[in-house]
Amino acid sequence: MTNSEPAPLRPFLARLLRHSALDEVEQAAIMKLPGIVAEVGTHRDIVRLGDKVKHACLVLSGIVGRFSQDRVGRRQMAAIHLRGDMADLHSVVVPQATSTLQALSAATILHVPHGEIVTLARTYPAIADAFWRDCVVDAAIMAEWLTSMSLRSANSRTAHLFLEVAWRLGIAAGERPVSYDFPITQERLGELLGLTGVHVNRTLKALRTHEVLDFHHGKVSIIDWEKAAQLADFDPAYLEAASHRLPAGRSRRG
Amino acid sequence: MTNSEPAPLRPFLARLLRHSALDEVEQAAIMKLPGIVAEVGTHRDIVRLGDKVKHACLVLSGIVGRFSQDRVGRRQMAAIHLRGDMADLHSVVVPQATSTLQALSAATILHVPHGEIVTLARTYPAIADAFWRDCVVDAAIMAEWLTSMSLRSANSRTAHLFLEVAWRLGIAAGERPVSYDFPITQERLGELLGLTGVHVNRTLKALRTHEVLDFHHGKVSIIDWEKAAQLADFDPAYLEAASHRLPAGRSRRG
DNA sequence: CGGGGTCTTGAGGTGTTTCAACGTCGGTGG
DNA sequence: CCACCGACGTTGAAACACCTCAAGACCCCG
The missing domain is CATH 2.60.120.10 (Jelly Rolls)
Incomplete structure (x- = not known):
């Protein structure tokens, strides 16, 4: 076949x-x-x-x-x-x-x-x-993850992951609130983020409480993109550097 | 020129x-x-x-x-x-x-x-x-670093780095004690390892005390390769997977 | 002989882990 | 239809690895 x-x-x-x-x-x-x-x-x-x-x-x-x-x-x-x-x-x-x-x-x-x-x-x-x-490009993403692991806190790192995935899914920018399906357990999220399942849980709670983003039943909702991007220090430059149709001078999001 | x-x-x-x-x-x-x-x-x-x-x-x-x-x-x-x-x-x-x-x-x-x-x-x-x-190959090395960052302790991670560099310099295996020049400050080692300079210092001291390896004046000496490899959980497979002249079935070190 | 960079050590603080218990939900069989 | 079960989520308390701040020692270079 x-x-x-x-x-x-x-x-x-x-x-x-x-x-x-x-x-x-x-x-x-x-x-x-x-x-x-x-x-x-x-x-x-x-x-x-x-x-x-x-x-x-x-x-x-x-x-x-x-x-x-x-x-x-x-x-x-x-x-x-x-x-x-x-x-x-x-x-x-x-x-x-x-x-x-x-x-x-x-x-x-x-x-x-x-x-x-x-x-x-x-x-x-x-x-x-x-x-x-x-x-x-995949290597550049991995380099960013490496940075994330050592430089960002659990909260920041988690927000960064969800923003990256949103961006890669092409559902970023402009339209808010952003949300997408992400069917994965908290335990496995921990393996993505370098955290224990328990701490992932506390982290998600904190992000929800501060109205940054929400993760429930395999669905991510980015409540406040600006707040999340700031917390995560998210700059999509590493995802866009290879973009051949990029209009030149572009980096920090406005 | x-x-x-x-x-x-x-x-x-x-x-x-x-x-x-x-x-x-x-x-x-x-x-x-x-x-x-x-x-x-x-x-x-x-x-x-x-x-x-x-x-x-x-x-x-x-x-x-x-x-x-x-x-x-x-x-x-x-x-x-x-x-x-x-x-x-x-x-x-x-x-x-x-x-x-x-x-x-x-x-x-x-x-x-x-x-x-x-x-x-x-x-x-x-x-x-x-x-x-x-x-x-570079990406595979980075993936191993990522693993190192989240799974290994400061001691283990440091040993892993020095073993990797030894291996990449081609001065591994067999002849012991292994030593090579690595002219870098502890502060910068911290940036490699995702640690503060202070903690790098304590880590190096511990490794020296336990007679695993020694780093002084920009020179690395691997005192006990086996002990270091065990502590670091070092398996050079990720460095060798691309080796086209590899004699087939080879992975975990003996 | 002073000074800046590096190394070393101590004491206290913090973010994350570990261990453990309990809650919740969906499925499955009696 | 309810009882049970396992997977997953939630919460608390204590331990631990690493960080921060701070001070002093060393050492090369000017």
């Missing part, structure tokens, strides 16, 4: 186009990428640490996390992938997984063969650049 | 060859990369946040750090680059810097024009892959 959905690659192409200029031929080539669709249940591993994979995983729906684990079993997520993200595009050049990929909610995955991706990159240099750039 | 040193690109090529197979023609092409050599003093910025750069920075000597900063001025390093590392190879595809690059010690930098790098990548697909792979 190659592509049961109508146009599963559309969101992936959209993501690429956010940072890379591709002409119509190149876009058409991306849209023709074949793959196998798989439904993955919550908390199911998609790729395990050390696996040698032959496919990259495109997230069609749901939330996918990449994490590592220590001896005791405590986990820390290094990345989160949403609809349209190729969660392990990097596996094309490093097939042996250095971390585990897991579905944080029920998810739909399109497994795209490395061979097809390589062929595309070889044929169209602009696509090769786009893939490379995609990995670099 | 193009290349005053005898063979400044040799260590960079060596780094690429650790993870990518390149034939003689490709290797020769890398060695011919032109660039401008610059001496950079301690604590001098090489690239500033937001800069649009046209060159990538190859570290010929010294230590270079990539960091971000919050409003208060506290800093967190997201990466460290040693001799042979192209510190911002990613700038080829994302020229606008999302973090600052600074010399942590006196350093020598070779500025390589993006144009030359792109030409090479376009001409030799294997080189394009190698560059992409290089960025992915």
Whole structure:
């Protein structure tokens, strides 16, 4: 079965186009990428640490996390992938997984063969650049997380995560109040934020009390974007630096 | 001036060859990369946040750090680059810097024009892959740092850093005691580790007392590699996953 | 011989963890 | 239809790792 959905690659192409200029031929080539669709249940591993994979995983729906684990079993997520993200595009050049990929909610995955991706990159240099750039953008996000971990408090860090996800989902700016589905437990939020489940709970309560944002029943509502952005010291520059259509001088939000 | 040193690109090529197979023609092409050599003093910025750069920075000597900063001025390093590392190879595809690059010690930098790098990548697909792979390896290191920040204690984290650097310098395994130059202040070590300078001091004292390792006058000595590796939960798999000459089934150290 | 940067040590404060108990909700079987 | 159960959420109290502030020692360089 190659592509049961109508146009599963559309969101992936959209993501690429956010940072890379591709002409119509190149876009058409991306849209023709074949793959196998798989439904993955919550908390199911998609790729395990050390696996040698032959496919990259495109997230069609749901939330996918990449994490590592220590001896005791405590986990820390290094990345989160949403609809349209190729969660392990990097596996094309490093097939042996250095971390585990897991579905944080029920998810739909399109497994795209490395061979097809390589062929595309070889044929169209602009696509090769786009893939490379995609990995670099993910790295920039991870660098921001690293900063977050050490420099921001639990409250600030939590707000920052929710703002980042809102931004990446494309539902930021302008229209308020912003809200979106984020079906994940507090325990797992803790693994994203480097906090215990218990403290995540206290943190969410504080953010709700101060009318910054609200997280309930797998739904995030950003009550006051300005207040949240200030608390989180959120500057989307790291998400937008690769934007090729960016109108030049733009950084701190107004 | 193009290349005053005898063979400044040799260590960079060596780094690429650790993870990518390149034939003689490709290797020769890398060695011919032109660039401008610059001496950079301690604590001098090489690239500033937001800069649009046209060159990538190859570290010929010294230590270079990539960091971000919050409003208060506290800093967190997201990466460290040693001799042979192209510190911002990613700038080829994302020229606008999302973090600052600074010399942590006196350093020598070779500025390589993006144009030359792109030409090479376009001409030799294997080189394009190698560059992409290089960025992915750096990302894997950053992911490990992220894990370190949240899962490991100050002692463990510090040991982990010194082991990683030893490994990356290629002076690991077998011969003990291992020692190498690492000319950096405790304050700046704190920015690498996400600790205050004061606590770095206490941490180093503890590690010295327990005869794990020693850091004095810009020199690291790993007194007991096994003990250090155990304390740090250090597994070099994340550094070796991309190794194309790896003898297959290898992960946890014995 | 003074001075600035770095290292060292102490005492007290704070954010987060740990442990533990209890509440709530949705599902499942009697 | 109610009793039960497990997963998840909520709250409290105490412990702990690390931070902050502060003072003094060391040491190289001018």
